[in-house]
Amino acid sequence: MADGGRLHTPQEALDSLSRGLAPLACEWVALEVAGDRVLAQTLHARHDTPPFDNSAMDGYALRAADSGKVLPVSQRIMAGQQALPLEAGTCARIFTGAPLPEGADSVIMQEEVDVRDDGAFIPAGLAAGNSVRLKGREITTGTELIAQGTRLNSAALGFLAGQGFDQVPVYRKPRVGLLFTGDELKLPGESLAPGQIYNGNRFMLMDLLVRFGAELSLVEQVPDTLDAMTQALDRASRQVDVIVTTGGVSVGDADYVRRALESLGELDLWRLSIRPGKPLALGHIDQCRFVGLAGNPVSSFVGAWLFLRPLLGGLQGCKEMHVLPEVTAQADFETETAGRDHYMRVTLQWDGDSYRAYAFEDQDSSILRSCVTANALAVIKAHSKIMPGERVRCLLLVS
Ligand SMILES: Nc1nc2c(c(=O)[nH]1)N[C@H]1C(S)=C(S)[C@@H](COP(=O)(O)OP(=O)(O)OC[C@H]3O[C@@H](n4cnc5c(N)ncnc54)[C@H](O)[C@@H]3O)O[C@H]1N2
Numbered sequence: 001m002a003d004g005g006r007l008h009t010p011q012e013a014l015d016s017l018s019r020g021l022a023p024l025a026c027e028w029v030a031l032e033v034a035g036d037r038v039l040a041q042t043l044h045a046r047h048d049t050p051p052f053d054n055s056a057m058d059g060y061a062l063r064a065a066d067s068g069k070v071l072p073v074s075q076r077i078m079a080g081q082q083a084l085p086l087e088a089g090t091c092a093r094i095f096t097g098a099p100l101p102e103g104a105d106s107v108i109m110q111e112e113v114d115v116r117d118d119g120a121f122i123p124a125g126l127a128a129g130n131s132v133r134l135k136g137r138e139i140t141t142g143t144e145l146i147a148q149g150t151r152l153n154s155a156a157l158g159f160l161a162g163q164g165f166d167q168v169p170v171y172r173k174p175r176v177g178l179l180f181t182g183d184e185l186k187l188p189g190e191s192l193a194p195g196q197i198y199n200g201n202r203f204m205l206m207d208l209l210v211r212f213g214a215e216l217s218l219v220e221q222v223p224d225t226l227d228a229m230t231q232a233l234d235r236a237s238r239q240v241d242v243i244v245t246t247g248g249v250s251v252g253d254a255d256y257v258r259r260a261l262e263s264l265g266e267l268d269l270w271r272l273s274i275r276p277g278k279p280l281a282l283g284h285i286d287q288c289r290f291v292g293l294a295g296n297p298v299s300s301f302v303g304a305w306l307f308l309r310p311l312l313g314g315l316q317g318c319k320e321m322h323v324l325p326e327v328t329a330q331a332d333f334e335t336e337t338a339g340r341d342h343y344m345r346v347t348l349q350w351d352g353d354s355y356r357a358y359a360f361e362d363q364d365s366s367i368l369r370s371c372v373t374a375n376a377l378a379v380i381k382a383h384s385k386i387m388p389g390e391r392v393r394c395l396l397l398v399s
């Protein structure tokens with residue numbers, strides 16, 4: 001049973017999430033769909049890249065020692081063709097990426113060559129190796145290509161394709177079930193009766209979860225009763241790796257989430273000393289992890305960035321997702337905090353010298369508009385006062 005009396009620090013929440021956290025199983029997926037997936041094994045080079053010496057320029061290949069002469073052009077080599085050995089005392093017309101003929105040791109770009117009836121005049125003084133990309137310059141057979149735990153970006157996919165990989169071993173995506181509480185919630189497209197609102201968190205959290213690498217297996221609206229929430233959590237815990245709820249985690253009469261969780265599993269931690277997102281609840285039902293986000297939209301948004309991202313990162317074996325990258329910026333605002341650390345939504349702009357942090361005027365946790373153009377969270381410690389121009393720590397919202 002979590003200690004309801006004391007507010008916990010974000011670090012305590014991260015420690016709780018890290019306990020027993022290990023990457024999911026390895027699976028092989030097609031390279032086309034491996035973007036943003038995390039490598040489950042270190043991969044090694046299958047061959048040298050480039051696989052053969054080749055020209056870096058459109059021009060002429062020759063022996064550098066022959067420069068300063070008119071050389072007859074004995075062959076023409078395009079990219080993708082095979083070259084014949086270079087005849088002594090000649091040069092070869094060659095194009096970028098084409099294999100260097102055996103016997104040549106350099107290339108001169110065509111702009112520096114005087115083409116005459118009897119051949120190509122190559123200015124004297126050409127150095128061996130000029131404009132040649134040597135076999136294995138990028139990587140040699142057997143050396144490490146990309147380390148286990150690396151999240152594959154677009155360049156990594158191209159690099160692996162260059163090594164002939166059409167499948168790669170990655171950690172399985174965490175299966176996530178997303179549950180909503182709140183009988184006031186309707187879906188866009190439906191009409192609103194008095195007192196009802198649209199379920200904005202559904203769309204925001206689905207998108208964030210996918211960005212954090214989740215496979216959304218379950219998205220469900222749960223009626224505001226203890227029974228319905230208990231049944232929904234029970235069902236979900238048998239299907240997914242992580243259950244995320246939003247709303248119903250505070251102290252209101254219809255806030256059943258914690259009670260339902262405790263009847264099935266364990267509430268590990270409840271309530272953080274942060275604003276927004278104080279009522280966050282963490283726990284588990286058997287092996288299934290539970291994260292209960294506070295229902296206010298900004299509380300869910302901030303909670304997802306601070307806690308779902310590292311949790312999903314850990315399940316995918318991705319260390320870089322454990323903490324958000326950070327910068328310092330000059331506050332363009334004035335603020336004063338009370339007893340909780342404030343994660344203010346700010347837009348960072350480079351002013352030529354440093355980053356300036358612009359805060360949306362209304363920082364209430366119900367104002368999702370404050371997040372729409374935000375690209376960072378400025379962390380303002382409890383019981384502090386910030387004046388314009390002061391430096392503040394900002395966590396970058398990069399998934
Ligand atoms: N007496 C107290 N009341 C509240 C406390 C407290 O400590 N004592 N904490 C406040 C704080 S801080 C927060 S944050 C909220 C969070 O409460 P819940 O997690 O139980 O969230 P709900 O009450 O269900 O909803 C809060 C708010 O957000 C709206 N909401 C809920 N779900 C969605 C959704 N999917 N999409 C859009 N908006 C949603 C809901 O209508 C409410 O307006 O509790 C404070 N109260």
Ligand code: MOO
Binds near residue numbers: 277278296298
């Ligand atoms: O902790 Mo709540 O999220 O401030 O409104």
